[in-house]
Amino acid sequence: MVRWGELITSLLLLFLPMACSPSAKLSNAETQGQWLYDGHCAECHENPHPELRKQPPSLHRLFLAKSLPSGAPATDEQVSKTIIAGRGTMPAFDRRFREIDVKELVAYLHKLK
Amino acid sequence: MHSATPRSQFKALGTFALLLLLTVFVGCNRTRKYPLQGEVVAKNAATNEITVKHGDIPGFMPAMAMPYHVKDPAVVQELQPGDKIAAEGFVSKDGNDYWLEDVRITNDTGRSQAKTPVAPHMLIPGEPVPNVTLVNQDGRTIHLSDFAGQALLVTFIYTRCPMPNFCPRLSSQFAKIHDELKKNPGDYAKTHLLTISFDPKYDNPAVLRKYGLAYLDDDASGFAHWDFASTNPTDLAHLAQAFGLQYEEEGDQIAHNMSIVLIAPDGTVARFWTTDWTWTELMESMQQALHSRGQK
Numbered sequence: 001m002v003r004w005g006e007l008i009t010s011l012l013l014l015f016l017p018m019a020c021s022p023s024a025k026l027s028n029a030e031t032q033g034q035w036l037y038d039g040h041c042a043e044c045h046e047n048p049h050p051e052l053r054k055q056p057p058s059l060h061r062l063f064l065a066k067s068l069p070s071g072a073p074a075t076d077e078q079v080s081k082t083i084i085a086g087r088g089t090m091p092a093f094d095r096r097f098r099e100i101d102v103k104e105l106v107a108y109l110h111k112l113k
Numbered sequence: 114m115h116s117a118t119p120r121s122q123f124k125a126l127g128t129f130a131l132l133l134l135l136t137v138f139v140g141c142n143r144t145r146k147y148p149l150q151g152e153v154v155a156k157n158a159a160t161n162e163i164t165v166k167h168g169d170i171p172g173f174m175p176a177m178a179m180p181y182h183v184k185d186p187a188v189v190q191e192l193q194p195g196d197k198i199a200a201e202g203f204v205s206k207d208g209n210d211y212w213l214e215d216v217r218i219t220n221d222t223g224r225s226q227a228k229t230p231v232a233p234h235m236l237i238p239g240e241p242v243p244n245v246t247l248v249n250q251d252g253r254t255i256h257l258s259d260f261a262g263q264a265l266l267v268t269f270i271y272t273r274c275p276m277p278n279f280c281p282r283l284s285s286q287f288a289k290i291h292d293e294l295k296k297n298p299g300d301y302a303k304t305h306l307l308t309i310s311f312d313p314k315y316d317n318p319a320v321l322r323k324y325g326l327a328y329l330d331d332d333a334s335g336f337a338h339w340d341f342a343s344t345n346p347t348d349l350a351h352l353a354q355a356f357g358l359q360y361e362e363e364g365d366q367i368a369h370n371m372s373i374v375l376i377a378p379d380g381t382v383a384r385f386w387t388t389d390w391t392w393t394e395l396m397e398s399m400q401q402a403l404h405s406r407g408q409k
Contacts, residue, residue, distance in 0.1 A: 043276070044281075049278075053284070053327075089281060089284070089327045091272060091273045091275050
């Protein structure tokens with residue numbers, strides 16, 4: 001005999017966290033990207049630095065707008081280019097990131113709300 | 114060439130001890146520091162000591178030969194009897210310990226260029242800076258001596274630096290100095306900024322130009338006042354030793370300290386900074402250097 005009450009409660013408990021924060025469930029690639037972001041990007045892009053010549057822009061909801069803070073189109077290709085080559089006072093990360101790292105980082109940036 | 118006999122050494126030590134006792138008695142009860150120039154007469158690698166024969170140090174001690182402790186074993190290894198050296202001599206508060214720091218070989222053996230000790234040995238203010246060759250953001254060869262007659266502020270970065278409190282902040286603050294000096298044509302003409310990369314493999318002229326333009330708000334005319342340059346690894350190591358810069362590749366990054374040097378119009382070191390500075394202090398020091406000693 002199926003105990004429906006218990007089944008429904010279990011399912012709710014399983015899926016409720018996802019309902020509360022839809023972006024909490026990241027794919028493997030996005031999780032890797034989050035790790036890269038926390039370790040390499042957050043230091044500049046999450047904290048204001050009053051002494052810096054140019055303030056690093058926030059990267060939250062980056063892909064929700066048509067353009068990036070620089071004015072370039074908000075595409076994966078453009079964001080990847082910026083990460084690799086740097087831009088203005090942002091250093092280049094071509095030595096630091098492999099191609100897969102850039103892909104994972106861009107994947108995570110799509111989820112960064 | 115050990116010219117001091119044990120007896121004369123004992124006598125010298127005794128004289129020194131007496132003088133020291135007098136000094137201490139008179140109330141000078143702290144670590145004393147004095148510039149020392151002399152000749153190495155002996156060394157003991159096992160105890161990290163060198164015996165130095167030096168001239169009178171006015172008001173402190175007469176000419177004598179005596180042993181000094183040297184912290185860095187690489188320095189003791191490098192030195193040979195007969196070498197002429199300049200150093201900072203230290204005597205401890207209680208007069209029991211005496212040692213040398215910032216030891217520099219001053220005779221022309223060729224060894225001082227080929228095999229200098231690993232630890233950086235900074236120049237003393239007043240000493241002339243080495244005249245190394247650099248290549249700037251325009252691909253043009255420049256020398257430190259090109260800026261004779263100007264107050265020159267030098268620092269070191271690498272363009273790939275991801276630490277906001279290090280190179281990005283340093284360049285941002287240099288940009289503020291540049292902007293402020295630009296307001297006064299007289300000061301602008303007599304000052305210059307020089308940012309040198311310790312990553313010459315990556316930071317070629319094109320990369321340096323792009324980096325410089327970012328801090329000059331895309332105004333290339335600013336390069337006339339602020340050069341971004343790199344040099345070959347040998348000259349870079351030479352500059353690093355002279356200016357107290359330390360850098361080491363760690364994977365894809367370079368671990369480094371901060372070094373800012375003010376060079377007076379006469380080409381001598383005026384002042385050093387590492388971490389404790391503000392951009393206004395740097396700028397004011399440049400302006401002061403224009404109006405004090407060393408101006409041609």
